[in-house]
Amino acid sequence: MPEELPVGVVGAGPSGVTVAASLRRAGYPVEVLERHSAIGGIWDLDNPGTPMYETAHYISSRTLSGYPGFPMPSDYPDYPRHDQILAYVRSYADHAGVTPFVRFGHEVVKAERRPAGDWQLAVRTPDGERERRYRALVLATGHQWEPRLPDWPGSFDGELYHAKFYRGPHQLRGKRVLVVGAGNSGVDIASDAARDARAATISLRRGYWIIPKHLFGRPVDVIAHGGPHLPKRLEQAVFAFLLRTFAGDPSRFGLPAPDHRVLDSHPIVNSTLVHHLAHGDVDVAPDVRALDGEYVEFIDGRRSPFDTIIAATGYRVHFPFLDPGLFRWHQHVPDLWLRVVDPELSGLFVVGMFETNAAAAPLLARQGELVAAVLRAQDTGRSDLKSLVRARPRLSGGLHYLNTDRHALAVEARAYEKEVSRALHALTSG
Numbered sequence: 001m002p003e004e005l006p007v008g009v010v011g012a013g014p015s016g017v018t019v020a021a022s023l024r025r026a027g028y029p030v031e032v033l034e035r036h037s038a039i040g041g042i043w044d045l046d047n048p049g050t051p052m053y054e055t056a057h058y059i060s061s062r063t064l065s066g067y068p069g070f071p072m073p074s075d076y077p078d079y080p081r082h083d084q085i086l087a088y089v090r091s092y093a094d095h096a097g098v099t100p101f102v103r104f105g106h107e108v109v110k111a112e113r114r115p116a117g118d119w120q121l122a123v124r125t126p127d128g129e130r131e132r133r134y135r136a137l138v139l140a141t142g143h144q145w146e147p148r149l150p151d152w153p154g155s156f157d158g159e160l161y162h163a164k165f166y167r168g169p170h171q172l173r174g175k176r177v178l179v180v181g182a183g184n185s186g187v188d189i190a191s192d193a194a195r196d197a198r199a200a201t202i203s204l205r206r207g208y209w210i211i212p213k214h215l216f217g218r219p220v221d222v223i224a225h226g227g228p229h230l231p232k233r234l235e236q237a238v239f240a241f242l243l244r245t246f247a248g249d250p251s252r253f254g255l256p257a258p259d260h261r262v263l264d265s266h267p268i269v270n271s272t273l274v275h276h277l278a279h280g281d282v283d284v285a286p287d288v289r290a291l292d293g294e295y296v297e298f299i300d301g302r303r304s305p306f307d308t309i310i311a312a313t314g315y316r317v318h319f320p321f322l323d324p325g326l327f328r329w330h331q332h333v334p335d336l337w338l339r340v341v342d343p344e345l346s347g348l349f350v351v352g353m354f355e356t357n358a359a360a361a362p363l364l365a366r367q368g369e370l371v372a373a374v375l376r377a378q379d380t381g382r383s384d385l386k387s388l389v390r391a392r393p394r395l396s397g398g399l400h401y402l403n404t405d406r407h408a409l410a411v412e413a414r415a416y417e418k419e420v421s422r423a424l425h426a427l428t429s430g
């Protein structure tokens, strides 16, 4: 392995900048390839193809969403807006000394592992296509770029698009809007529609717990973080009691009753949908059965006309520049050690490919440390590395995630942090 080559990181979003910082701290030369003209990933509304919209705010609080050792500014609100998060990620990249190592306007179009063990990339740059070689490759390209669209029978005469193409309320004005899906995108967009559309409906195929952004006047993740560490079932029971008592039963507002325990599906953190339901500004419909001209048929037999359907139905993991055969796939996602390390130790890593019940940045930073520690262990010829990366620790922390596509990437934040810490300890001791 030509160890003098740099490590290549693809993507200068929140993941790419922190893994680059860890690698640099560990003494590795790094090059970050970013197709856009600036740092920030999806948080930059000018990054072509971003799923971000003008009304997006964090669902995790300022207090807990910072990178370790670099808190979000204290004058930020409890739940910062997309442009504040963007500014924060950029200031972190500057603070961590990573910005000078980012090659902007560099899009990776092909990546292959060479027989010598290093990685050869074809990169589209403003000066034409270039080849680059790296000793290891870290994919930090995000997993919210490739829409997952339902295949409904029938055809629709109005406009139908995925949430990825929603930018803001101007797209809703004067229209009868149906939002399908009630992940955080769906509930945000339905709330915008309640305010700005001519009429708004949200279609859900199951009931969910909708967690308000504040409990007792404080950010809900701060309350949960500061509470006692209870066994998961007990924690779920206590949380469900608090939600029912202080936020109310979702079915009182016309939503279907949750069909699972709280936290067994990816948390929906939103205070505006219930507000608009309580004011009659948004209707609730069950799953879509078929499309028929300007009408949508729902599974309860209802038929309603719409001008616009927005499918907020989630995203697929996709690496368009990589042979999918390089990974072993499980439930449509690569099967990696701790969601990061190729168990074949091919020098291929993925950072940021998870969904969790807490802020992402602290875990992204830990993933960056893991990449650096595995490279170091390879360099020093750790004999037990192969057996370490074959382990498949449980990352659900006692939760029983719903068996749907969106949970294939789910990890319980505390359990995940514990397992990564354990791995780092094993890699760096002895």
Ligand SMILES: Cc1cc2nc3c(=O)[nH]c(=O)nc-3n(C[C@H](O)[C@H](O)[C@H](O)COP(=O)(O)OP(=O)(O)OC[C@H]3O[C@@H](n4cnc5c(N)ncnc54)[C@H](O)[C@@H]3O)c2cc1C
Pocket (backbone or CB within 6 Å): 010, 011, 012, 013, 014, 015, 016, 033, 034, 035, 036, 040, 041, 042, 043, 047, 051, 052, 053, 056, 057, 058, 059, 060, 106, 107, 108, 109, 140, 141, 142, 143, 144, 185, 321, 351, 352, 353, 358, 359, 360, 361
């Ligand atoms: C609307 C929305 C709101 C969210 N809110 C929260 C929240 O409140 N809290 C939270 O913790 N998380 C939230 N998330 C999750 C979000 O995914 C993370 O916050 C974070 O953006 C992930 O960072 P990333 O660097 O992994 O990916 P991205 O932000 O997607 O960045 C990937 C980067 O890779 C670049 N890239 C992609 N392909 C290539 C290529 N072939 N060559 C070169 N460059 C490439 C892209 O241009 C981009 O800059 C939200 C997600 C969405 C969609």
Ligand SMILES: NC(=O)c1ccc[n+]([C@@H]2O[C@H](COP(=O)([O-])OP(=O)(O)OC[C@H]3O[C@@H](n4cnc5c(N)ncnc54)[C@H](OP(=O)(O)O)[C@@H]3O)[C@@H](O)[C@H]2O)c1
Pocket (backbone or CB within 6 Å): 056, 057, 058, 059, 060, 144, 149, 150, 151, 163, 180, 181, 182, 183, 184, 185, 186, 188, 205, 206, 265, 266, 287, 312, 313, 314, 315, 355, 404, 405, 406
């Ligand atoms: N404000 C914010 O901070 C914010 C905003 C938007 C997104 N995000 C984050 O971005 C990520 C993606 O969120 P997302 O809401 O876009 O996607 P998501 O979490 O995958 O949610 C998709 C929703 O669509 C439903 N769905 C999927 N396929 C369907 C189908 N064929 N027919 C009907 N319904 C279907 C899902 O139902 P099931 O539950 O039954 O699968 C779910 O309700 C998450 O991490 C989220 O937290 C955050």
